[in-house]
Amino acid sequence: MDQSIKFDLDLIKRYDKSGPRYTSYPTALELHEGFGDAEYRRHIAQSNAAGGPLSLYLHIPFCDTVCFYCACNKIVTKNRAHAAPYLDNLCKEIALQGGLFDRRRKVNQLHWGGGTPTFLSYEQMKRLMDTTREHFNLHDDDSGEYSIEVDPRETNDKTIAQLRALGFNRISLGLQDFDPDVQKAVNRMQSKEQTFAVLEAARKEGFRSTNIDLIYGLPLQTEQTFAKTLEQILAYAPDRFSVFNYAHMPSRFKTQRRINEAELPSPAVKLQILQMVGQKLTDAGYVYIGMDHFAKPDDELAAAQREGKLYRNFQGYSTHSDCDLVGLGVTSIGRVGNAYIQNYKELDQYDQAMATGRLPVFKGVELDADDILRRAVITQLICHFDLNFGKIERQFDIAFADYFATELNNLKSMRDDGLISMDETGVTVQPAGRLLIRNICMVFDKYLAQKQQQFSRVI
Template identity: 60%
Template sequence: MAASELFNESLIRRYDISGPRYTSYPTAVEFNESFTNEDYLQQVEHSNQRGNPLSLYLHIPFCDTVCFYCACNKIITKNRLHAQPYLESLHKEIAMQAELFDSQRQVRQLHWGGGTPTFISTDQMIALMSVTRQHFNLADDDNGEFSIEIDPREADPERIKLLRQLGFNRLSLGIQDFNPEVQKAVNRIQSEQQTLSVMQAARTEGFKSISVDLIYGLPKQSVKSFSETLEKIIAASPDRLSVFNYAHMPANFKPQRQIKSEELPSASEKLAILYQTIDQLTEAGYVYIGMDHFAKPDNELAIAQRQGQLHRNFQGYATHADCDLIGLGMTSIGSVANAYMQNEKTLESYQQRLANNELPIFRGYKLSHDDIIRRQIITRLICDFSLDIQAIEEQLGYDFFSYFVDVIPALRQFAKDQLLEFDTQSIRILPAGRLLIRNICLVFDRYSQQHQQSRFSKAI
C-alpha cells in the first residue's frame, strides 16, 4: 500500500500533535540539577558490576557558518583557534572518565558529533583519537562501530583517507536538500559535486557504512523538488538515510528566526513529501526502519531490527543496546546503568569545571522501576513495531493490563483507527501506526508530554 493511502484528513487532524522523538525515556525535559557527581559515581559502580561494553559520544560544537534550520548545540565561529582550548578540556575529561570505568571493558561504539567535527584540524583530529585510544579499550575494526558526522563542505578525499586511518569505519553526511533555492533559504550552500565526491572517497577508503541526512519541511520545498533530491541520493546508493521532519520552533531556536514562515510548505504539502519519500525509498529497496530512518536490507540497522536487537539512543536508531553510553564534551548526554546525565551547556562552565578537576555533569535523571518498565515498552514499540506482552511481563515482573489499565482505552482507539492490533499476547503496529509511532508511545509516557507541546515537534 502506498503511504498516501494510509491516512484520511480526520485521522491527520486527530493525531497531528506534538510529542517527543523518544531518543530517551524519560526525555531530557525531565533531567534535573539535583543529580550530582556522587549520583553519577554510584551509577558507574553499577555499570562496572554489569561489565557491559561501552559507547562513547564526543561532541565537537564548532561550526563555520550557521544553518538556519539547526536546533543543535553549537558555537558559530570562523576562528579555528577557538577549538584548541576546548579540545584540551575534552582530553582531560576523557582521561577523568576513563579512570572511573573498568579498563577491560571494550568500547564497541564511538561517535563524533556536532556542530561540525571536521571543523577541527588534521593534527587536532589525530590528537583527539590518540588520547581516546590511550585511555579507553577500543574494539578492532571488525567489531567496533566508529562513526563521524561529516559536512562535505569541510571535507575532501584526503581528509576522508585520514579519518579511515584514524579508525573511523562509518560516516554520516549532512545534505538536507540538493535544491539550490532551498539551500539558499536555509543558508547551507552545498554543491552536489562536493557531496558525491566525499561519498566516493569514503567508498574508495573502505568505509563500511555511509549514511546521509535529509530534512523535509524546509522553506521552498515541494513534493517535486524533494523527489528530485531523492532521485540523486538513490543513485548515489548510501547504506542508510535519515530523513528528518523539520520542526519550525523559532521561539526556542534563534537561527530559525531567519526562516520565512510563509516559505514553508503547507501541512498537506509536507505530509505529501513524507508519503513520496517513503514510497520512493522503499521502491528503491530501502527498508523503512521507523520514524526517520531507512536502510538497505543488508545494513546492520536493518539486520538488528529483524533480530529484535534494535536500540534507540540520543543519536537515533542504533545497534548494541547493551552498551553504556558515556557523553563527552559540552552538552553531551550519557546513559550509564539506570540513569541519564548531561554535561554543562556553555563553553565557559564546561571548561571551568574541568579546570577545577571536576566532572562537568550539571544535571541528570535516575530511573525508577516504573520508568524502566515504560522505557522498555516505548523502546520495543519504536524499534520493533510490536510488543511481546508476556515476555516483558516476565522480564520486569508485573501484569501489563493491570499496570496500564488507564492506557487500554487509547489502545482501543488506536485499534479502531487501524493503527495497531492488540490482544492478551502482543501489540502489533500496523502500517499507518508506524508513521504515528510517537503518538502510540506517548500514551505510555506518564510525564504528560502532551502538556509541554511547545518543547516538541509535531508527529506529522
C-alpha cells in the same frame, strides 16, 4: 518481519500533534540539576559492577557557518583557533571519565557529532582519537562501530582517508536539500559534486556504512523539487537515509528566526513530500526502520530490527542495546546504568569544571522502577513495532493488563483506526501506524501531559 509502511493521509492528519522522539525515556526534559558529580560517580560504580561494553559520544560543537534550520548545540566561528582550548578540555574529560570506567570494558560504539567534527584539523582529530584510545578500551581490529558526522563542504578525499586511518568505519553526510533556492533560504550552499565526491571517497576507503541526512519542511520546498534531490541521491545508493521533519521553533532556537515563515511549505505540502519520500525509498528497495530512518535490507540496522536486537538512544537507532553510553564534551548526554546525565551547555561552565577536576555534569535523572518498565515498553514499540505482554511480564514481574489498564483502554481507539492490532498477548503496529509510532509510544508516557507543548509535531 514485515517492514512496510502505509501512508494514510486521513490518519496522519488526525494524529499529527506534538510529541517526543523517544531517544530516551524519560525524555531529556526530566533531567534536573539535583543530579551532579557525586550521583554520576555512584552510577558509574554500579555500571562497572554490572560490566558490559561501552558506547562513547564526543560532541564537537564548532561550525564554520550557521544553517538557519539548525536546532543543535553549536558554536559558529570561522576562527579555527577557538577549537584549541575546547580540545584541551575535552581531552581532560576523556582522561577523567576514562579513569572511572573499568578498563576491561570494550568500546563497541564510538560516535563524533556536532556541530561539525571535521572543523578540527587532522592533527587535532588524531590527538582526540589517541587520547580516547589511551583512556578507553577501543577495538584495534576494525570490529567496533565507529562513526562520524561530516559536512561535505568541510571534507575531501584526503580527509576521508585520514578519518578511515583514525579508525572510523561509518559515516553520515549532512545534505538536507540540493535545490539552490532552498539552500539559499537556509544558508547552506552545497553542491552535488562536493557531496557525491565525499560519498564515493568513503566507499573507496572502505567505510562500511554511508548515511545521508535530509530535511523536509524547509522553506521553498515542494514535492517536485525534493523528489529531484532524492532521485539524484538514489543514483548513488547510500546505505541509509535519515529524512527528518523540520520543526520550526524560533522561540527556542534563535537561528530559526532568520527563516522566512511565509516561505515554509504548508502542512499539506509537507505530507505530500513525506508520502513521496516513503514511496520512492521503498520502491528503491529500502526498508523503513522507524522515526525518519530508512536502510537497505542488508544494512545492520535493518538486520538488527528483524532479529529483535534494535535499540534507540540519544544518537537515534543503535544495534547495541547492551552498551552504556558515555557522553563527552559540552552539552553531551549519556546513559549509564539507570541514569541519564548531561554535561554543561555553556563553554565557560565546562571550562571551569575541567579546571577544577570535576565531572562537568549539568543535570541528570535517576530512573525509578516505573521509568525502567515504561522505557522497556516504549523501546519495544519504537524499535520493533511489536509489544509482547508476556515478555514484559516475565522481565518485570507484573500483570501487564492490570498495570497498564488505563493505557490499554486508551489504545483501543488506535486499534479501531487501524494503527495497531491488539489482543491478550500483545500489540502489533500495523503498516498504517508505523509513521505514527510516536503517538503509540506516547500512550505509555506518564510525564507527557505537562510537557507536550515543548516537543515538535510528529509529522
